[in-house]
Amino acid sequence: MPKIVGIDLGTTNSLVAFVEAGQPVVITSAEGSELVPSIVGFSKSGERLVGDLAKRQAISNPERTTTIISIKRHMGTDFKAQIDDKVYTPQEISAMILQKMKADAEAFLGEAVEKAVITVPAYFNDSERQATKDAGTIAGLEVVRIINEPTAAAIAYGLDKQQELLKILVFDLGGGTFDVSVLEIGEGTYQVISTCGDMRLGGDDWDQRIMDYLVDEFKKQNSIDLRIDRVAMQRLKDAAEQAKKELSTETATTVNLPFLAADASGPKHLEMELTRARFEELTKDLVERLKGPFDKALADSGLRLGQIQKVILVGGCTRMPMVQAFAKKISGKEPTRDVDPDKVVSMGAAIQGGVLAGEVKDMVLLDVTSLSMGIETAGGVFTRIIERNSQIPISKQKVFTTAADGQTTVEVHVLQGERDLAAHNRSLGRFELKNIPPSPKGIPQIEVAFEIDANGILNVSARDRATNNKQKITIQSPTNLTPEEIDRMVKEAQTYQEEDAKLKVERQARTLADQEIESAEKLLREHGSRFATDKLQRVRDVIERLRAVLEALDEERTIEYTKVLKGLVYNLSSEMYAQPAEPEAAPMSGGAPPPGVSDSGDEEILSWFQK
Numbered sequence: 001m002p003k004i005v006g007i008d009l010g011t012t013n014s015l016v017a018f019v020e021a022g023q024p025v026v027i028t029s030a031e032g033s034e035l036v037p038s039i040v041g042f043s044k045s046g047e048r049l050v051g052d053l054a055k056r057q058a059i060s061n062p063e064r065t066t067t068i069i070s071i072k073r074h075m076g077t078d079f080k081a082q083i084d085d086k087v088y089t090p091q092e093i094s095a096m097i098l099q100k101m102k103a104d105a106e107a108f109l110g111e112a113v114e115k116a117v118i119t120v121p122a123y124f125n126d127s128e129r130q131a132t133k134d135a136g137t138i139a140g141l142e143v144v145r146i147i148n149e150p151t152a153a154a155i156a157y158g159l160d161k162q163q164e165l166l167k168i169l170v171f172d173l174g175g176g177t178f179d180v181s182v183l184e185i186g187e188g189t190y191q192v193i194s195t196c197g198d199m200r201l202g203g204d205d206w207d208q209r210i211m212d213y214l215v216d217e218f219k220k221q222n223s224i225d226l227r228i229d230r231v232a233m234q235r236l237k238d239a240a241e242q243a244k245k246e247l248s249t250e251t252a253t254t255v256n257l258p259f260l261a262a263d264a265s266g267p268k269h270l271e272m273e274l275t276r277a278r279f280e281e282l283t284k285d286l287v288e289r290l291k292g293p294f295d296k297a298l299a300d301s302g303l304r305l306g307q308i309q310k311v312i313l314v315g316g317c318t319r320m321p322m323v324q325a326f327a328k329k330i331s332g333k334e335p336t337r338d339v340d341p342d343k344v345v346s347m348g349a350a351i352q353g354g355v356l357a358g359e360v361k362d363m364v365l366l367d368v369t370s371l372s373m374g375i376e377t378a379g380g381v382f383t384r385i386i387e388r389n390s391q392i393p394i395s396k397q398k399v400f401t402t403a404a405d406g407q408t409t410v411e412v413h414v415l416q417g418e419r420d421l422a423a424h425n426r427s428l429g430r431f432e433l434k435n436i437p438p439s440p441k442g443i444p445q446i447e448v449a450f451e452i453d454a455n456g457i458l459n460v461s462a463r464d465r466a467t468n469n470k471q472k473i474t475i476q477s478p479t480n481l482t483p484e485e486i487d488r489m490v491k492e493a494q495t496y497q498e499e500d501a502k503l504k505v506e507r508q509a510r511t512l513a514d515q516e517i518e519s520a521e522k523l524l525r526e527h528g529s530r531f532a533t534d535k536l537q538r539v540r541d542v543i544e545r546l547r548a549v550l551e552a553l554d555e556e557r558t559i560e561y562t563k564v565l566k567g568l569v570y571n572l573s574s575e576m577y578a579q580p581a582e583p584e585a586a587p588m589s590g591g592a593p594p595p596g597v598s599d600s601g602d603e604e605i606l607s608w609f610q611k
């Protein structure tokens with residue numbers, strides 16, 4: 001059976017794993033390590049270097065500006081990396097890393113590797129996921145599934161604990177990023193309930209603090225500023241990381257860098273002791289920064305701390321005792337770290353690969369959307385189609401209609417966010433559905449379907465039910481959303497909740513009033529001669545009053561007069577066609593059908609497009 005490998009395509013390091021006899025195994029690279037630095041470099045002769053070789057070159061040859069690190073931060077953007085006279089997209093650079101992972105796996109397994117499960121942060125948006133998938137394709141891999149990193153970690157832990165349903169918190173501190181996710185696992189399912197993080201907080205910051213300390217001390221002792229010496233700084237960076245790692249198990253370490261600089265008096269060596277206590281003091285504020293995303297993820301999950309049954313540590317930096325102690329302090333639980341924090345994500349991805357290949361059975365994956373998605377409807381209102389934190393894969397549809405008589409085109413403006421008005425949310429893309437047969441407003445039925453696949457990629461389609469005419473887009477959004485931005489959007493929605501709801505009702509009321517006036521005037525224009533003068537006068541009076549209250553921004557009376565006018569128009573139409581009357585006007589706030597549209601029963605809502 002061909003293997004489906006699991007790849008943790010990390011910001012700092014990448015790993016590839018596979019399942020053997022039901023157990024995940026991390027593959028050792030050609031250079032002999034399980035962690036492959038996510039670094040791409042080009043040698044002087046133009047040879048492409050990936051992983052350890054690229055990292056080594058960056059240290060030994062820091063003058064060359066052809067080393068690319070942390071490309072993951074640029075996935076899904078239009079960032080370009082310039083190397084000599086060529087430019088590369090983030091997908092192409094990531095593909096170079098994936099190609100190496102593929103080659104290492106093939107050498108290790110002794111067979112061709114064509115399929116992979118790749119992990120991404122839970123907050124990655126559509127374009128970032130798509131870019132990751134594209135990177136796989138460029139590398140010659142069929143990406144059978146993109147899964148969230150905390151989900152993969154939970155899978156690695158959950159394999160032998162499938163009978164219980166647990167609420168767990170995944171605390172992931174890697175080289176460059178920090179993520180907290182709350183999941184529910186057990187009974188063969190895994191669900192991300194909430195996620196939050198800091199894209200700019202990771203092991204590199206701890207390294208930097210050690211570097212700063214060493215540079216300052218060196219300057220005090222030798223009056224030499226190492227910051228202007230790139231070669232020295234590269235050596236220091238490496239030594240700082242090494243010292244950080246040593247301080248995870250030792251209470252003190254010595255940084256020893258001979259011949260680091262020189263002045264008139266001769267060569268200068270750096271030899272300094274660093275204690276764990278001093279290191280913890282230097283990085284106290286970094287540890288404090290872990291609290292915000294933790295609190296936010298927990299609040300978003302709607303769970304109390306007491307309901308979290310397990311805290312899992314992921315990422316190499318969770319080996320630092322200060323991080324473990326902090327995670328324990330804020331969660332009130334002894335964190336679980338039975339599985340190597342560097343490998344756990346790749347192992348979970350491998351297990352998922354095993355499930356998809358049919359090697360590991362009985363597991364269903366459930367992930368969630370981090371923001372609501374929907375479209376813009378009349379009055380600039382945001383109508384949600386898929387709610388925030390919905391489980392994916394998911395498909396949902398709603399039926400909409402036109403806002404004007406004879407309208408033959410509708411614009412579908414797809415947005416993401418939590419605010420009630422479209423303008424306050426993030427635009428993901430737009431398209432038009434044309435050639436709708438001209439008919440009175442409210443008659444056409446346009447079915448808008450949102451579908452998020454298991455990889456988190458969004459497809460939106462609009463179909464005219466009368467003609468079956470269809471248009472669709474796959475969302476390729478031009479910008480990125482960081483966890484901070486998601487946070488901000490959710491927070492703003494909470495802050496403006498009341499104001500937005502009011503504005504939404506107001507906009508809908510005004511739209512409906514305008515539509516009602518238009519209908520009434522049309523009726524008077526085309527069939528006025530068929531009604532008694534007093535009835536006509538009554539309609540004209542109500543139109544006039546409705547216009548006045550619209551002008552005066554009197555929302556309450558706008559709703560009231562709209563209802564009255566609707567009733568009058570309905571009565572006149574009934575009289576005209578001698579149909580049994582049922583003049584109750586539809587309520588506004590529930591997005592009820594505009595006049596003339598029948599609710600077909602199976603749809604939850606009928607709304608209308610912006611003209």
Ligand code: AMP
Pocket residue numbers: 010011012013035173174175176202203204241244245246248314315316317318319320341342
């Ligand atoms: P990851 O992104 O999960 O591969 O984590 C990489 C980060 O973990 C880097 O900043 C490493 O320096 C850091 N790291 C790895 N091992 C240790 C350790 N024993 N103690 C502290 N940090 C570590």
